[in-house]
Amino acid sequence: MFALNVLDYSPIDEGATAREALLQSVALAQAAERYGFKRFWVAEHHKVMSVAGSTPEMLMMQLAASTQRIRIGSGGVMLPHYSSYKVAENFRMLEALHPGRIDLGIGRSRSYRDVNAALNESKGIKVSYEQQLQDLQKYFTDDTESTHRFRQLIATPVTETAPEMWLLGTGEGSARLAAKNGLAFAYAHFAKPSDAGVQAVAAYRSNFRPSKLLQEPMTIIAVFVVVAETEEEAEQLAKAFDLWLLFVESDTPPPYYPSVETAERRGFSASEREKIARNRSRMIIGTPxxxxxxxxxxxxxxxADEITVIPNISGADNRLATLRLLAEALGLPGE
Known part of the structure; x- marks a missing residue:
């Protein structure tokens, strides 16, 4: 049996504020813990005004302090923008305060051009993505023996345990990189639901090399879910999700996640319906x-060892209900 996790974007519902969205994420994490989910991750999105999740490390601190057992993680930190040393210190601080509960999910940014420029304008020499991953492993294991360019450097605070490292990806390149470096691998099925994903995960397993942090391959498959008591209610929520995806892909997206009522009133053009049909392959929609x-x-x-659900739907109550319905349907060991 696979474990079940949550990835939350902190959506800003129509009529709500970013503060309210972040507090709703805290409540969602607490519910996930009560219902028996294994992990609760939060995302890093820039210039997406309809979600409040821009700095996962900061939100993770609040989430970890507001829960007791559930693992809290990033889904993920866009590593090429940052210093591996500073990322290691951030996550060691989290691990020191919440030992055995912290996950570092790592991704590569495909963000807006001006976001990339703003996050990287003071940088000189670029370090390769693979080197950054190896740097993190060096810092999390206190390795001062290898021929690293900062061999004697230790990331503080020093902790007895290390965060779990997960490489996020949508293809075989990322899968093989995770395998080569002995990292756990999370496949974004919601982004690219195809047979190629199955092949990528199989390639990860067959090519995995143990590392100091991980001896056996571990996989997560992440999926969008839209769940309600009835098919009709699920379809209503899915229409709002359809509209949000269209908004995100547009030139002038509104700064909120549209309500079910807004989606019903607006309707869709013929070209939008074509996009929606393609996007629907990325979702699981229906009753529990x-x-x-x-x-x-x-x-x-x-x-898969674990499945991560992304309940990115309209309404905080609907997101809470999604976790409850899934926990009941899958028989999670809740309180």
Missing amino acids: DTVKAEIGRIAELFD
């Missing part, structure tokens, strides 16, 4: 039993 069956199929297809 329907979604449970599809999650089970995907877990079996990928031979």
Whole structure:
């Protein structure tokens, strides 16, 4: 049986504020813990005004302090923008305060051009992505024996345990990079739901090399879910999700996640319906039993250790209900 996790974007619902969205993320993490989910991760998005999740490390501190057992992580830190040394210190600080509960999910940014420029304008020499991953492993293991360019440098605070490192990806390149460096691998099925993903995860498993931080391959498959008591309610929520995705891809997206009522009133053009049809392949939509069956199929297809659900739907109450319905359907060991 696979473990079940949550990835939260901190969506700003229509009529709500960013502060309210972040507090809703705290409440969602607490609910995930009560219901028996294993991990609760938060995302890093820049210049997406309809979500409040821009700095996962900062939000993780609040989430970890507001929960007791559930693992808290980033999904993920966009590593090429940052110093590996500083990322290691941030996550060691989290690990020191919440030992055995911190996950460092790492990704590569495909952000807006001006965001990339602003985050990197003071940089000189670029360090390769793989080197950054190896740097993090050096800092998390206090390695002063290898021929590292900062061999004697230790990331503080020194901790007895290390965060789990997960490489996030959408293809075989990332899968093989995770395998080569002995990292756990999280595949973004919600971004690229195709047979190529199955092949990428299989390549990860067959090419995995143990590291000081991980002896056996570990996989997560991440999926968008839209769950409600009835198919009709699920379809209403899915329409709002459809509209949000269209907004995100537009030139002038509004600074909020549209409500079900807004999506119903607005309707969609013929070209938008074509985009929606393509996007629907990225979602699992339906009643708890329907979604449970599809999650089970995907877990079996990928031979997944864990499944991460992304309940990026309109309404804080609906997001809470999604976790409750899935926990009940899948028999999670809640309180």
